[in-house]
Amino acid sequence: MRKRSCGDCRRIRPPAGSHGNVRQRVRPTPAPLRPGCSGQSTISTQLSTLETRLGYRLCERGRSGFRLTARGERFVDSARKLLGALDVFSAEARKVGRTLVGTLNLGLIGHAPINANARISQAIERFRERDESVHFMVSVRPPGELEGLLLDNKIHMAIGYFWHRVPALDYTTIFHETQLAYAGRGHPLFRKAGDVTPAQALAHAWAWRSYPLPEAAGSPAERPVTAVADNMEAVAMLVLSGRHLGYLPEHFAAPYVAQGLLTPLAPAAMRYEVPFDMAVRRDARRNDLLAAFIADMKAAHA
Numbered sequence: 001m002r003k004r005s006c007g008d009c010r011r012i013r014p015p016a017g018s019h020g021n022v023r024q025r026v027r028p029t030p031a032p033l034r035p036g037c038s039g040q041s042t043i044s045t046q047l048s049t050l051e052t053r054l055g056y057r058l059c060e061r062g063r064s065g066f067r068l069t070a071r072g073e074r075f076v077d078s079a080r081k082l083l084g085a086l087d088v089f090s091a092e093a094r095k096v097g098r099t100l101v102g103t104l105n106l107g108l109i110g111h112a113p114i115n116a117n118a119r120i121s122q123a124i125e126r127f128r129e130r131d132e133s134v135h136f137m138v139s140v141r142p143p144g145e146l147e148g149l150l151l152d153n154k155i156h157m158a159i160g161y162f163w164h165r166v167p168a169l170d171y172t173t174i175f176h177e178t179q180l181a182y183a184g185r186g187h188p189l190f191r192k193a194g195d196v197t198p199a200q201a202l203a204h205a206w207a208w209r210s211y212p213l214p215e216a217a218g219s220p221a222e223r224p225v226t227a228v229a230d231n232m233e234a235v236a237m238l239v240l241s242g243r244h245l246g247y248l249p250e251h252f253a254a255p256y257v258a259q260g261l262l263t264p265l266a267p268a269a270m271r272y273e274v275p276f277d278m279a280v281r282r283d284a285r286r287n288d289l290l291a292a293f294i295a296d297m298k299a300a301h302a
Contacts, residue, residue: 043066044061044066047059047061047066054075056071057069057071057072058071058072058075059072099131099132099133100130100131100132100133100134100288100289100292101132101133101134101289102134102135102289103134103135103136103137104134104135104136104137104156104157104289104290104293105137105138105139105154105155105156105157106136106137106138106139106155106156106157106158106159107138107139107140107141107146107149107150107155107157107158107159107160108120108138108139108140108141108146108158108159108160109140109141109142109143109146109159109160109161110140110231110232110233111232111233111249111252112159112160112177112276113175113177113249113251114251115175116174116175116177116276119174119175119300119301120159120297120300122300123293123296123297123299123300123301124136124296126296126299126300127292127293127296130292132289132292134289139155142210142211142230142231143160143161143162143163143211144211146158146160146162146279147162147166147169147279150169150279150280150281151166151168151169151281153281156280156284156287156289156290156293157278157279157280157284157290157293157294157297158278158279158280159174159276159277159278159279160276160277160279161177161274161275161276161277162277162279163211163213168281168282169279169280169281169282170279170280170281170282170284171277171278171279172277172278172279172298173275173276173277174276174277174278174297174298174301175275175276175301176273176274176275176276177249177250177251177273177274177276178249178250178251178271178272178273178274179247179248179249179250179271179272179273179274180247180248180250180253180264180265180267180270180271181201181245181246181247181264181265181266181267181270181271182239182245182246182247182248182253182256182257182262182263182264182265183239183242183245183262183263183265184239184240184241184242184243184244184261184262185240185242185260185261185262185263186241186242186243187204187242187243187244187245188204189201189204189245189265190242190263193263193264193265193266196265196266197266197269198266198269198270201223201245201265201266201270202222202223203223203224204223204224204245205224205225205226205227205243205244205245206223206224206225206226206227206244206245206246207225207226207227207228207229207235207238207239207244207245207246208225208227208228208229208246209228209229209230209235209247210228210229210230211230213247213272226244227244232248232249232252235247235248236248236252236253236256239262240256240261240262245265247272248262249274250264278294278297280294
């Protein structure tokens, strides 16, 4: 098969300033000559060159002008489709330079507060208003695992609570979550939760997290820890058994409290605030896609 060059496309496309229709270029010539063509001889020469490249005759030429052959008619239709496709390609190629493209991998912890998720959704909405063609990938993982995924370049951004600051990562606090100590309905402290002191609560068995907690939560060494979990659902299950006390996010425990299954213990004293951070690698701003989403996250949480 003979290779076609870009010059072939130039031979098909009418000159600048002429009518944009190949059929008009080879129509019968009682019509006046167009700007950009020096005369019938110029048109004839151009057609001859194109016919030589194609290997068949496009039109009959004579004193009465030019008339398309059957093959010429089919060629004109195909050429119009080609030129239209080239115009679309050209527009899309120019757009690529302005468009954010690629995949954005986000890592989240489970059961974030409703208002926090709403803010993240607002950031995604803002991002979607940009000139972009981006595929989102969202994963839910424990906090420690999220930092590891960031360091391994498997996700672009992590949103959660991170107690130890990793030097290679940048952290931006975007909201806070309140955590309270709870007892399940079958626990001895459930009925007298309003009168319980921290000292009394520390004498009972606790369910604790497998990852570090803020100093305000106290140390597991201060109490008998008989169960450990790495996620909120597991801690809730242990506390609901009535055999363990444990800290849970206030928003997460609220439905259980409403059903009479959980109750907070000394909420004025046994509570702590958890900062939720947006974490990215320090070199993240070199990534235009991620830099744009960081800006939208900050705007949504302003």
